[in-house]
Amino acid sequence: MDSQKVDMFILTNSKFFESHHVSQIRDRLLQVDDSKWGLIQTLQFNDPTTSLIVSLIGGNLGIDRFIIGDVGLGVGKLLTCGGFGIWAIIDWFLIMGATREKNLTKLQQVLY
């Protein structure tokens, strides 16, 4: 793919991924065919900051996990009062990373 397009993608979307993944994503995007560009453009990523806010407010009910697509973990959190509150607090620190991982999986599904 055109390096100009790739750099534009990286500029606008780098906050949705882990910093150590960005260079790999760039390399991969440069390799893929131009026909994927339209599909990549339409992908919707979850904002890590939003999921942190949701986690702070609704973490006890597992809403943060539901939002990023970890439905199984969300149900687990909901059924246990957020893991007796402990899991909910741990997730305040994990949720941003988990969101970025989810975004990467979403992108990988299109790229591979």
Add this chain to the structure above:
Amino acid sequence: MFSGRNKLYLLLFIACAAGYSWIFYDSATISAHSKPVEGCLLKHIAGIPCPSCGSTRSVLALMQGNLIQSLYINPFGILIALLMLIVPVWIIADLVTKRKTLFDYYRQAERLMKKPRIAFPLLFLVLVNWIWNITKGL
């Protein structure tokens, strides 16, 4: 999140072990002080019960054979009791036969629950249960 089968199984196993030890601890406290320990952070902070408050009492009631009482306290308790009974057996069966049926089921259930026509009724049930919990004053 779970790329590997073993990671999910380990987490589920730890969750079940924690659940069993919590129930054991809670029933020991009840027999000593005749009052359950409340683990819910939301209830401590906000003073209102969360959707799954009372599920320990529900599981304990179920263990004594009071199905109606356990349903009345919190229907989630029965769901939790079922999960805690089935999941360890399923994990062991999968590990012995070297398959990943539980992992596949988990994936499928996640996919199903993401569909709005299944997600919204479930959400509605949870909300109804929550309102019921608050009116019961658990």
